[in-house]
Amino acid sequence: MTTITSLSDDRFRSLFRDFRKSAFRLETLQVYDVSYEREDFESFLAGQARGEVSGISGYAERVRAGTAAGKRFHRVHVVEEPLSDYVRFEAVWSYRETVAAGEDVRVIPVRRGEWPDGIPRLDYWLFDSALLVVMNYAEDGLFLSAQLSEEPDRVAEAVRWRDHALALSQPFSDYAQDFDELMRRR
Structure with a gap:
């Protein structure tokens, strides 16, 4: 298993360039x-x-170029309501x-303290349903490491979680219809 400790590491960045x-x-x-x-959050x-x-504009450009080349980008975020300041920032x-x-961004909104059944409290990327990249963070959200695995059982489990998360989620654009009201909630 390969471990990466910096989001600036070329091995991490290449994941977003090299998937098919x-x-x-x-x-x-x-x-x-x-x-x-x-600085932007502040x-x-x-x-x-x-x-x-x-950082966001660079990623958006990779998404734009990738989708033009036929690649798909999906994201599901389990968001607790009322929304944290960071989630409000990330959304807007x-x-x-x-x-x-x-990018197909989707959300699963839950009340604070609740969690959707069958969804792990685990952040990860899954590339081509073949490479799992578990994202490890400290309690305060500081990135610690990314662990890459192609182990079939772990990847298969991540695929099941992905499919379940997509089934439970709603498109961000639908969620955002009431977003101005959500932005005011604290």
Whole structure:
């Protein structure tokens, strides 16, 4: 099993370039402490207008180019309501841009303290239904490591979780119809 300890590692970045058909992300945290977003998150909290967010814009461009080449990008985020400040930021400053670029972003909304049956509290990427990348974070959302595995049983389990998460979720665009009200809830 390969372990990567930096999101800037070329081995991690190459995953998004080299997959052939599909990339799926399950997000389960309500806060992520990602260095490239820190300044933008602080601007969001201060009520400033959205500028270009380089980390998000770069990913959106990869999505746009990938979808033009026939690749699919899917993401499901289990979001606890009322939404955390970070999830509000991610939805407004990230999801809207990546959806416009072609990513199928979906959410499973739950009340705080509840969790959907059959969905692990585990963040991961799944590439081409063949490579599992488990994303490990500290309690405060700080990225610790990514563990890559092609072990068939682990990948098969991640595929089942993906399919179940997709079945339980709703498109972000549907969820966002009431989003202005959700943005005010705390």
